[in-house]
Amino acid sequence: MELKEAFLLALQSLWSNKLRSVLTLLGIVIGVSSVIAVVTLVNGANAFISTKFSSYGADVFTVSKMPAFITSAEDYVRFQKRRDILLPDYYYVLENCKLCTGMGAQQATIGKIVHDTQSVTDSQIRGYTWQMPLLQNLNIVEGRGFTEADEEHASHVAIIGTDIVDHLLPGLDPLGQELHVDGVPYTVIGVSEKQGSTFGASQDNWVGVPLTAFQKSYGTAKTVTIYVKASSAGPPLEAAADEVRVLMSSRRHDAPNGLQSFELDTNNTLVGFASTLTKSFGIVAGAIALISLIVGGIVIMNIMLVSVTERTREIGIRKALGARPNDILNQFLIESGTMALVGGVFGVIGGIGVAEVVTLLIGFPSSIALWSVIVGLIMATATGVFFGVYPARKAAQLDPIVALRADM
Structure with missing residues (x-):
């Protein structure tokens, strides 16, 4: 009491x-x-x-010109001075990596999407090799993804996010519709699953096109990000990462025991x-x-x-x-x-x-x-x-x- x-x-x-x-x-x-x-x-x-990084899979790592996180202006300037990673670098690793079970490359820019009289600005234009949607676990809910033939022939086909459907194609069947991406026509072949927004920015305002077609519009002298899939996480991933590191270093003539001219990041590195x-x-x-x-x-x-x-x-x-x-x-x-x-x-x-x-x-x-x-x-x-x-x-x-x- x-x-x-x-x-x-x-x-x-x-x-x-x-x-x-x-x-x-x-x-x-x-x-x-x-x-x-x-x-x-x-x-x-x-x-x-x-969740974001693990969505790529614990067995996927990336090779890029700059790291995902930069903590100082000095580091940013230093990384900017690195040589770009180009599509021939990707093809070299693709042909020579024995422990890699999947590989893709991506470029991106911001552009304008037009359909008839409607348009969407500040959309992300992504250039994908044919395996990239699978490596990023992008679920295609309508239509299909890219094929090797699409990449080889630089086909003018596109996969789109749901924002593009909502703003440019409301009430229409998106498959087969023609969109103009920065003035270049593409035919919609697939629609990705809705991803929502993050930090106030929509994750669905994008259009993906074959990387070869992307480079015809925006040029080849721009860095790409390479995504590599190992057979599994753990030792197999570490072995594949070591092999890719050696291949990239030899391809780019990096000095032995010197600074790398590229960044290799695993999901654990990024999350940590x-x-x-x-x-x-x-x-x-x-x-x-x-x-x-x-x-x-x-x-x-x-x-x-x-x-x-x-x-x-x-x-x-x-x-x-x-x-x-x-x-x-x-x-x-x-x-x-x-x-x-x-x-x-x-x-x-x-x-x-x-x-x-x-x-x-x-x-x-x-x-x-x-x-x-x-x-x-x-x-x-x-x-x-x-x-x-x-x-x-x-x-x-x-x-x-x-x-x-x-x-x-």
Whole structure:
């Protein structure tokens, strides 16, 4: 009953002084909201990154001019100076790699798609070798994918994303329709499965054409990204990656034991690097949240000191009726912990709300982690108890005779 009574007294105190309670708990609410929002967004980003890269398959790796992630302007300039990876490089690896079970190459640019009087701008134009849709796990829900003949003859055929269908071909059977891609006509032979949006950007506003046809329009002197599939993940992938690394190095005359003129990335490399970035972001945001919690705890301590002064006579009466110092100490600790817990609850709600709003506004992925909710509530309660120790001890050490003489 003592625990329940102290808990109810704390809630009653919060309710009877609403404005003071709001101001008191603001720091706790902001701190916990920050923790929950950051963890929810980071968790969502990690899940998206892992899903995005793993969609290529754990047995697929890429060879490109520049790495997927660049952390400094100096690195960007250095990577830009590398020679482009060209289509003959791809064909060389394709012909000589013994441990590769699948291989494709891709180029991309931004362009305008037109059908009759309708048009879509800022669409991604992708040049694919015939195996690329399979290597990227693009599911063709209507029609067919590319064939070796399409690539060999630079056929003017196209696979499109669902945004192109919705904006240019509403109500029409997309198969067989003619689209003009930056002025060049292509016949639609396939429609990809809807992929949705990421970070506010649609993943379905694209047109894929054979890479040979793409290069006739945009030139051959542009770097390509090579996708390589091994027989399986683990040692087979590592063996295939080593073979491709040797082939590319010899093809490009890289110095032995020197710097490579290309980047070879596996899914684990990309996911690990991205996770490191998001963890660093989470640590910085967590430090900011910790500062908010400390500020909130100091405010709680201040309010509890005021409460001790206001309730001096009450404390004296309780001691006169037999309450021990530990009883008074526990009462005020429970009250301060309860106040912080209430702030933590509102902080959890606020943090989840902030993360969901960010997701709705810009499409940033979010995923609620139950452990973060529990940790947020524990942190809030612990902050309240920690900063409530001094006021509680002061209340417990009051002389009952002096306390009874205090004014009401």
